[in-house]
Amino acid sequence: MTKLKEEMIVPEGWGFVDTVDRRDFLKLTGSGLLVIFALTPPDGVLRPVWNPAGIQRPSPDFNAFVHIGADGRVTMLVGKIEMGQGVMTSLPQLAAEELGVPLASVDVVLGDTELCPFDMGTFGSLSVRTLGPVLRAAAAEARAVLVQMASEKLGVAPADLEVKDGIVMSKSDRSKRVSYGELTAGKRIERRLDGKAALEAVANFKIVGTSPLRRDAIDKVTGRAKYSGDIVPPGALHARIVRAPAHGADMMTVDTKAAEAVPGVRVVRDGEIVAVLHQHRDEADKALKLVKATFGSPPSMLDDQSIFAHLQASAPEGRAVAQDGSVENGEKAATQIVEQKYLKGYVAHAPMETHSAVASVAADGKVTVWGSTQTPFPLQTQVARALKLPTEKVRIITPFVGGGFGGKSASQQAIEAARLAVAAGAPVRVVWDRTEEFFFDTFDPAAVITIRAGIDAAKKIVSWNYEVIGAGERGSQQFYDVANHRTVVRGGWNANQNGMHPFGIGPWRAPGANANTFAREVHIDLLAQKAGMDPVAFRQFNLTKNARMLRVLQAAAEKFGWQAGVAPSKRGFGVALGDDAGTYVASIAHVKVDPSSGAVQVLRVVCAQDMGVVVNPAGAMQQLEGCITMGLGYTLAEEVRFKNGVVLDKNFPTYHLPRFSWVPKIEGVLLNSPDLPAQGGGEPAIVTMGAAVANAVYDAVGARVVQLPLTPERVKAAMV
Amino acid sequence: MRSISVTVNGTPRQLTVDEDRRLLWVLRDDLGLTGTKFGCGVSSCGACTVIVDGKAVHACVTAMKAVDGKHVTTIEGLANGDRLAPVQQGFVDHLGFQCGYCTPGMIMGGTALLMSNPKPTRDEIAKGMEGHLCRCGAHVRIIDAIEAASHAPASGGAK
Numbered sequence: 001m002t003k004l005k006e007e008m009i010v011p012e013g014w015g016f017v018d019t020v021d022r023r024d025f026l027k028l029t030g031s032g033l034l035v036i037f038a039l040t041p042p043d044g045v046l047r048p049v050w051n052p053a054g055i056q057r058p059s060p061d062f063n064a065f066v067h068i069g070a071d072g073r074v075t076m077l078v079g080k081i082e083m084g085q086g087v088m089t090s091l092p093q094l095a096a097e098e099l100g101v102p103l104a105s106v107d108v109v110l111g112d113t114e115l116c117p118f119d120m121g122t123f124g125s126l127s128v129r130t131l132g133p134v135l136r137a138a139a140a141e142a143r144a145v146l147v148q149m150a151s152e153k154l155g156v157a158p159a160d161l162e163v164k165d166g167i168v169m170s171k172s173d174r175s176k177r178v179s180y181g182e183l184t185a186g187k188r189i190e191r192r193l194d195g196k197a198a199l200e201a202v203a204n205f206k207i208v209g210t211s212p213l214r215r216d217a218i219d220k221v222t223g224r225a226k227y228s229g230d231i232v233p234p235g236a237l238h239a240r241i242v243r244a245p246a247h248g249a250d251m252m253t254v255d256t257k258a259a260e261a262v263p264g265v266r267v268v269r270d271g272e273i274v275a276v277l278h279q280h281r282d283e284a285d286k287a288l289k290l291v292k293a294t295f296g297s298p299p300s301m302l303d304d305q306s307i308f309a310h311l312q313a314s315a316p317e318g319r320a321v322a323q324d325g326s327v328e329n330g331e332k333a334a335t336q337i338v339e340q341k342y343l344k345g346y347v348a349h350a351p352m353e354t355h356s357a358v359a360s361v362a363a364d365g366k367v368t369v370w371g372s373t374q375t376p377f378p379l380q381t382q383v384a385r386a387l388k389l390p391t392e393k394v395r396i397i398t399p400f401v402g403g404g405f406g407g408k409s410a411s412q413q414a415i416e417a418a419r420l421a422v423a424a425g426a427p428v429r430v431v432w433d434r435t436e437e438f439f440f441d442t443f444d445p446a447a448v449i450t451i452r453a454g455i456d457a458a459k460k461i462v463s464w465n466y467e468v469i470g471a472g473e474r475g476s477q478q479f480y481d482v483a484n485h486r487t488v489v490r491g492g493w494n495a496n497q498n499g500m501h502p503f504g505i506g507p508w509r510a511p512g513a514n515a516n517t518f519a520r521e522v523h524i525d526l527l528a529q530k531a532g533m534d535p536v537a538f539r540q541f542n543l544t545k546n547a548r549m550l551r552v553l554q555a556a557a558e559k560f561g562w563q564a565g566v567a568p569s570k571r572g573f574g575v576a577l578g579d580d581a582g583t584y585v586a587s588i589a590h591v592k593v594d595p596s597s598g599a600v601q602v603l604r605v606v607c608a609q610d611m612g613v614v615v616n617p618a619g620a621m622q623q624l625e626g627c628i629t630m631g632l633g634y635t636l637a638e639e640v641r642f643k644n645g646v647v648l649d650k651n652f653p654t655y656h657l658p659r660f661s662w663v664p665k666i667e668g669v670l671l672n673s674p675d676l677p678a679q680g681g682g683e684p685a686i687v688t689m690g691a692a693v694a695n696a697v698y699d700a701v702g703a704r705v706v707q708l709p710l711t712p713e714r715v716k717a718a719m720v
Numbered sequence: 721m722r723s724i725s726v727t728v729n730g731t732p733r734q735l736t737v738d739e740d741r742r743l744l745w746v747l748r749d750d751l752g753l754t755g756t757k758f759g760c761g762v763s764s765c766g767a768c769t770v771i772v773d774g775k776a777v778h779a780c781v782t783a784m785k786a787v788d789g790k791h792v793t794t795i796e797g798l799a800n801g802d803r804l805a806p807v808q809q810g811f812v813d814h815l816g817f818q819c820g821y822c823t824p825g826m827i828m829g830g831t832a833l834l835m836s837n838p839k840p841t842r843d844e845i846a847k848g849m850e851g852h853l854c855r856c857g858a859h860v861r862i863i864d865a866i867e868a869a870s871h872a873p874a875s876g877g878a879k
Contacts, residue, residue: 084819084856213812220820221808221827223755223795230754238749281758282745283738352759352767352821352855402757402821403855434760622815622858629857652764652853660846663859 065117066095066138068146072166072181074099074106076135079119079377080127081111082216083401083408085682086619087127089214093615094132097207098139098200100163101180108215111373111398113380121375123409123507125581125680128615132678136199144197149183202613202674211618216400226399229356229431231370236358236427237266237277239420240288243436246298246645247503258290270423273416277424281431298645300502307446307502308343311491314498315469318488322477330463330484334454336530337463342451342519343707344471344690345639346501347444347508348649350657353402354432355440357414359421367421368395371414374404379411383418394418405630406507410442435650442506443640445493447471449519453482459531461542468516470500475513475687478520479549479579480542502645509627510683513580514634514690518708521576521691525567525698534564535575535695548584548610549577555608555669556586567699572603574696576688581680583611587628587688589664591696593703598716600636600697602662607685608669612676624668624685631689632658637709724788728753729797737784744768744779747794755795755824759853766852769825769832770794776832795824798831806872807831810865818856826852830866839870 065077076095082088092106099106109115111122119131143163150168151158154176162171169177202208219225242254251274256267259276265287266277276291278284302310331337357371367387373379376396384394401408417430432440447470454463464485468476472492478485491497493511496504508514528538536557543550556562556575565571572591579585590604605628614620637656641648649655668685690708698704703718724735728751737746747753747770759767761780768779771793772786798805807830810816817823826849833840833848840848845866854862 084817086818214815216820217812217815217817218804220817220823221804221811222799223753223824225820226754227757227821229758230748232752232754280741280745280749282742282749350855352765352819352853353757354759400820403819405855431758434762618815622818622861625860626818626857629859630855651762652760653762657853657855658857658859659853660849660859660863663846666860 066099066135066142068099068142068180068184070181070185072101072105072179074101076106076108077116078108078110078131078135079116080122080131081374081376081398081401083122083374083404085127085623086214086616087122088216089212090128090616090619091132091135092215093207093210093212094128094136095139097205098136099143099166101166103207103212105166111376111396113376113394113396118377121378121409122404123374123406125583125682125684128678129582129680132615137197140197140199141191145189145191146180146183150178153178153183208613208615209617211616214619220400227353227356227402228358228370228372228399229353229429231358231399232429233358233360233427236360236429237279237424238281238284239268239275239277239417239428239430240284241416241430242274242276242288242291242293243439244295246295247439247647248299248645249295249297252294252296254291254293256291258292259287262287262290266424268420268424270419273419275420277420277426277428285433300645302502303643304345304639304641307345308448311446311448311470311500314500315490316497318467318490320486321473321489322485322487325484327463327465327484327486330482331454333456333462335457337452337454338523338526338530339450339452340523340526340706342449342515342522344447344515344518344634345708346446346505346642347634347638348438348441348640348655349405349407349443349508350437350441350655351403351405351407354434354437355408355411355413356429356431357411357417358427358429359414359417360427361421361425365389366393366395367418368397369414369418370397370399371411371417372401372408373398373411373414374401374406374408375411379414382411383415386415386419387422405509406511407441409507410504412440434652438640438649438651438655439647440504442504443501444508444511444514444634445470445472445501445505447515449515451519451523453523453527455527455531459533459538459541461527466520468512468519471515472512474511475516475520475578475580479546479577480524480539481545482542502642503647509630510580510687513578513683513687514631515708517576517578517687518690518694521578521688522694522706525574525691525695526704529567532566534566536562537564539575539577549579549586552584552586552608552610552671553577555671556588556606559608559667559669560588560606562588567695568702569699570701572696572700574692574694574699576691576695578684578687580684580687581682583609583679583681583684585609585684585688587685587692589689589692589696591693591700593697593700593715594712595701595719598703598712598714598719600693600710600712600715602632602636602664602693602696604665604667605689605692606667606669607688608671609685610671610673610676611681611684612673612679614670615678617670620670620681621668623681624670625666627683627685628666628689629658629663631686632662632693635690635693635709636662637711639709639711724784726784726787726789727791729793735784739783739785739788741784742780743770743782743784743787743792746784747779747792753794753796757821757824759822759825764851765822766829767822767825769828769852771828771832774832774835776829793828795827798827805831806869807834807866809872810867810869811862814861814864814868816858816862816865818858822852822854826854826862830862830869833866834870840866842867
């Protein structure tokens with residue numbers, strides 16, 4: 001603990017919160033039943049998945065709350081955030097199911113560091129997968145306690161009681177009944193969860209597995225939904241910060257006189273930050289243009305072409321993440337060996353809501369920040385450090401987040417707003433413009449993947465030698481029946497090792513898995529081609545030990561109406577498989593390629609997914625469709641252009657996101673898997689898009705493109 | 721500074737503003753109508769779409785002088801009390817949103833589209849909405865939503 005404090009430089013009040021006592025939500029939860037979870041925390045709830053700031057969780061904390069008030073209303077307090085993925089709807093479904101209460105009686109509070117238990121952040125398709133079981137357990141525990149209390153009150157054995165709509169009643173005598181609200185009224189009961197309460201059997205689910213109306217629907221279609229940029233404390237000023245033109249270019253001189261002369265403008269400095277403030281955003285924009293600043297030369301001379309050689313030269317030593325048998329022996333057994341290098345550029349998150357935050361300082365010095373962030377609790381520590389305040393003097397509130405995709409795991413804008421609010425003595429709004437968003441984005445890293453693999457005379461894959469530079473481990477491990485294989489990872493999205501990257505990198509929807517799945521599944525097609533086999537049949541032939549994967553492949557092939565053929569068949573069909581976030585996915589794409597331009601139009605995508613128990617089928621399908629549509633971007637067009645530290649793509653006119661005309665017919669299939677707990681749904685379907693489309697392009701016109709995105713120029717160049 | 725007469729969501733307003741200021745920021749910062757969103761600032765994402773005299777415009781590049789004497793409808797002005805306009809109802813019924821940030825602009829764009837073409841084909845909807853970006857990938861459902869609204873009995877809402 002002492003060491004931690006020294007490292008963190010947060011001497012006082014570094015939130016070693018042991019019980020609920022110090023938290024203001026006592027007001028909220030005054031009486032009633034409160035269930036506190038204190039089991040070994042699952043990954044992604046308390047253990048960092050991505051943690052560049054070195055945030056540690058503060059001590060033996062709690063990580064799930066279910067509170068039942070005297071009015072019978074259930075309040076869930078959850079440190080996750082809602083960025084469109086639907087947890088505001090799906091997590092209450094889980095709690096309502098286990099508690100035996102109507103869904104409408106469950107309220108949920110998300111992403112507020114003052115009210116909710118600690119959470120590392122919302123990423124990795126973990127909310128339902130790892131927090132879901134915790135919430136189910138907490139709710140089941142609450143139900144067990146309430147049934148026990150009812151048993152004492154009614155004089156009926158617990159086994160003879162049942163719960164319906166928040167009322168405990170005798171199975172044999174319905175007049176013997178008592179509501180949850182009556183049981184908890186006027187008492188304060190705290191229970192530390194031991195995880196022994198029985199969970200509801202999947203077969204009995206009534207709420208889980210249905211698709212109630214999303215809770216954010218009405219607010220989002222009426223404009224009432226508040227995002228961070230929509231929160232306006234009285235007297236708030238917009239801040240526009242003077243920015244360097246290139247990464248690593250330091251400010252040498254700055255002249256703000258002309259800006260200061262504009263009525264209503266204030267210039268505020270805090271350390272390296274120079275900002276122009278005005279009540280109106282457009283007037284702050286105008287004043288910013290009057291600031292004259294000079295900057296030093298950027299240190300990086302890399303560009304989007306030279307980056308690949310640089311990555312190979314600068315990547316750290318390899319780390320074997322999977323290995324079995326001997327690749328050398330495998331190659332001896334091979335009759336045909338295929339070696340290929342695959343490339344992928346940097347990809348931006350480009351959420352429609354740019355990074356936004358509003359900070360306000362109260363008279364007692366307490367700082368409240370409303371921020372668009374995927375990581376409110378780590379951000380709380382970062383803001384406290386920046387302001388040299390104890391953690392409890394900072395409160396992060398997360399309104400609706402307008403898209404994250406991993407990019408709002410970093411929340412520099414909120415720290416800027418907090419620093420400027422303190423410096424200005426007024427509430428400050430920082431809403432990045434699109435150019436700032438592209439410049440400070442923590443991109444999906446560029447990657448170089450080399451695969452050397454062989455098949456034997458029987459057309460079985462007998463060796464697999466895989467090296468990935470830049471993308472990282474996720475999705476790198478192959479799942480085919482290969483006795484001799486080796487997978488080596490050199491650097492990843494979670495840290496900019498050896499200065500590999502000339503700007504920020506970080507998690508991007510299914511981090512690493514898009515690059516890895518592209519390379520692997522294109523390579524599998526190359527092997528199928530050598531074998532002279534149909535790509536689906538070749539996969540089935542080499543997947544005999546992987547029943548779950550075979551099942552999704554079969555489901556996708558059936559839905560698509562796949563008929564065997566050896567590529568290039570001129571039909572434009574391509575298949576790819578992936579496993580991500582515990583979910584198995586098979587996608588089949590049908591494309592059309594314009595031979596004169598090389599332009600690719602994706603006509604149809606069938607995607608079959610085995611994600612275990614499906615908590616909210618409509619929400620899961622929305623995520624699947626979103627993955628396929630967003631995946632068109634990195635597959636066909638998205639690639640950040642840069643030179644000498646300057647990000648050349650500054651707005652949408654040059655960086656193309658998928659538009660309506662790109663979107664194919666999408667057919668999703670969610671397999672019924674009641675025996676498997678709920679797995680991730682926000683990311684898996686995106687990982688297969690690159691290879692499914694690339695393989696379809698080859699099938700259509702015989703153009704084997706091994707670099708993402710599949711721009712018309714690259715397709716044209718690869719056409720023989 | 722000059723006086724601009726503009727009717728916003730049916731209410732006549734007399735605003736004394738710099739005539740070159742952008743409609744987006746006057747709506748958001750001066751009038752508190754935060755449903756209209758900032759996305760790109762250069763008329764290339766559609767997040768700030770509002771309806772001016774029956775036509776969809778990008779508020780981020782629309783100067784105040786251009787709306788003098790005109791009717792502006794924003795997302796806040798579309799529903800009739802608790803009764804959603806058909807396009808809004810379509811977005812609810814077909815889940816035409818995820819994060820919701822592009823949604824107000826999508827709904828305003830879809831509403832304007834139906835005003836000029838009450839029974840569009842799906843291709844016409846896709847073409848008409850091409851200027852709107854959605855990063856979550858709700859496109860297919862947005863087309864479903866607008867198509868459903870085109871079959872709804874009472875269309876309209878924006879003036």
